Amino acid sequence: MTLPPTSRRGLLRHGICAVALAACLTTAATVQPTTASAGDADPGPSAPQARPRGVPDLELPNLLRDGSGQGKAGDHSGPGFPGGPGYQGVNGIPATALDAYQKAEQALAASQPQCHLPWQLIAGIGRVESVHASGYGLRADGTTAMPIRGPRLDGGQFALIRDTDGGRWDGDAAYDRAVGPLQFIPSTWATWGADGNHDNTKDPNNLYDAALGTGRYLCAGERDLSDPADLDRAVLSYNNSRAYVTAVLQWMRTYRSNGAAKLPDNLPTTPHRPDPTARLPRPGGPADTAVRTTPAPAGRRSLTTAPRPVPPGAPAHLRPQPPALRPAAKPQPTPARRALARLDRIGPEEIKAQTERTLRPLQQIVARDVHGTPIPGIDLRLALTGDAAVRFLGPAARPMADASLAVTVRTNHQGIANVPAFTTGTSPGTATLRATAPGAPGPAVTFTITVRPAATPAADCLIPLDAAEITVPVDTAATSPLRIKATQDRTPAAGARVEAVILSSAGGSTPTEDGPYFEDRQHRRLRTLVLPPADAEGVIPLPALHAGRRPGSYLLRLTTPAGVRLDIPVTVTAEPAAPVHPAPAAFGANAA
Structure with a gap:
């Protein structure tokens, strides 16, 4: 299907690219096709099939994270399948679709060996056009329980293609629609249609027929698909969109290099809709019948059969009866949500963090179905375990209580959920964040949160702000404020730590035992003290310095953990400070 000009960019969605599982598939009997005559047109980028005719699924395959999937075809319990280790689902193909693609390759290898058609190319188109008919009730004979139809090609959002089949295949006698799992335009099918299952009917709604018809169309004009130029022209003739070619060839390479995991036909999933305005009925509803049409008589444009004339006097049971009143149709429920197959x-x-921090990680989680397509609106439960005191932030941006270490997040329209913000405690350690889907056993993804001690801000310079030296009488405390400033590269070093030591004499290296001192809250004398961290301006205030009772010369040494040092001389004089008497209060109108 070709993208409409207004939506080509928005529909190109890139994924994380993935490796899946090697699959050993047995070959089936060769099907002999009916080849096109020499007069058939050589389709190119301007062919009706290549025109904008619906919305393809242009998501690219994803690379397997650890490359552990090693399942074998037909094994639905081992690695690479739901419930098995290493399951990824990116290269999964329903069993009937895989058989149809491979038989088409075998048939073309016999009838047009120069084409070198790989089944993986047909599978790439089937993946992009309808996700291999998944969710439409694919059956073992190649039919589907529900029709796969593109939008009405009336020249609105898509191409203008008036009816060419009398509504035989698409149910529309006014305009054409692309039909079937490979989305053929009816006029294209009229030329390139094939009978891939030998039931004497060429039906684009049947996957075996459609796969063989796709192979014949791609091989038209004596193309050699082992030639990259011919391969590019062939896919452009199917849909003249570079984004379409990129997606098809990427899926082809994925199936070619990693094999295909054979999935059950009835694996639950929501169908891809080539017609964005269509509502899809659910299997089991009124449309749950095999899609198989019969040829209409020549010249007839209606799908209904005209009643035969009844001769006069015919018995009552042969006369036309009035139509029976049908009960009002019940509203159809919305399609079931796609089954979750894995979390990436x-x-x-x-996730690396420091102690006593609030962190908003960039990590995310993607919910995917069995085909690797993201699923929006899935609730995921995220739980924390481990020895690090990590807590999710609650609605008020506060750490959640210890008893509640789990939160629920929902995937957005792209199937992605963000890992929420959390806080760390004062102690380093590790924690595990595990994401699961409630009620969906198996799929899970984990993150490791490593909490390390917070790095100490560094300072390469200490500057005294109030005095380069201190003089204080015995038995008193310094009256002027004592402050220093810590800087790093001439800018404030917020949070820098400094240790203060009072030495016995200038040039000494041991703290004094009876000289100046600081006091803590319990009035204990301290001559070694770790000062509070620098504020946002890099300023560190020192507590009051008490002179003690022994006069002399001392040294206040300030040192950072990196060894940066500032020495401030301290002199304790023998004369006590003179008492300070307050001035008398002034009275009167002229008082200053």
Whole structure:
């Protein structure tokens, strides 16, 4: 399907690219096709099939994170399948679709060996056009329980293609629609249609027929698909969109290099809709019948059969009866949500944090179905375990209580959920963040949160702000404020730590035992003290310095953990400070 001009960019969605599982598939009997005559047109980028005719699924395959999937075809319990280790689902193809693609390759290898058609190319188109008919009730004979139809090609959002089949295949006698799992335009099918299952009917709604018809169309004009130029022209003739070619060829390479995991036909999933305005009925509803049409008589444009004339005097049971009143149709429920097959992480597995911090990680989680397509609106439960005191932030941006270490997040329209913000405690350690889907056993993804001690801000310079030296009489405390400023590269070093030591004499290296001192809250004398961290301006205030009772010369040494040092001389004089008497209060109108 070709993208409409207004939506080509928005529909190109890139994923994390993935490796899946090697699959050993047995070959089936060769099907002999009917080849096109020499007069058939060589389709190109301007062919009706290549015109904008619906919305393809242009998501690219994803790379397997650890490359552990090693399942074998037909094994639905081992690695690479739901419930098995290493399951990824990116290269999964329903069993009937896989058989149809491979038989088409075998048939073309016999009838047009120069084409070198790989089944993976047909599978790439089937993946982009209808996700291999998944969710439409694919059956073992190649039919589907529900029709797969593109939008009405009336020249609105898509191409203008008036009816060419009398509504035989698409149910529309006014305009054409692309039909079937490979989305053929009816006029294209009229030329390139094939009978891939030998039931004497060429039906684009049947996957075996459609796969063989796709192979014949791609091989038209004596193309050699082992030639990259011919391969590019062939896919452009199917849909003249560079984004379409990129997606198809990427899926082809994925199936070719990693094999295909054979999935059950009835694996639950929501169908891809080539017609964005269509409502899809659910299997089991009124449309749950095999899509198989019969040829209409020549010249007839209606799908209904005209009643036969009844001769006069015919018995009552042969006369036309009035139509029976049908009960009002019940509203159809919305399609069931796609089954979750796996969770993938976006970003590193390890989340690094420091103690006493609030962190908003960039890591995300993607919910995917069995085909690797993201699923929006899935609730995921995220739980924390481990020895680090990590807590999710609550609605009020406060750490949640210890008893509640789990939160629920929902995937957005792209199937992605963000890992929420959390806080760390005062102690380093590790924690595990595990994401699961409630009620969906198996799929899970984990992150490791490593909490390390917070780095101490560094300072390469200490500057005295109030005095380069201090003089204080015995038995008193310094009256002027004592402050220093810590800087790093001439800018304030907020949070820098400094240790203060009072030495016995200038040039000494041991703290004094009876000289100046600081006091703590319990009035204990301290001559070694770790000062509070610098504020946002890099300023560190020192507590009051008490002179003690022994006069002399001392040294206040301030040192950072990195060894940066500032020495401030301290002199304790023998004369006590003179008492300070307050001035008498002034009275009167002229008082200053």
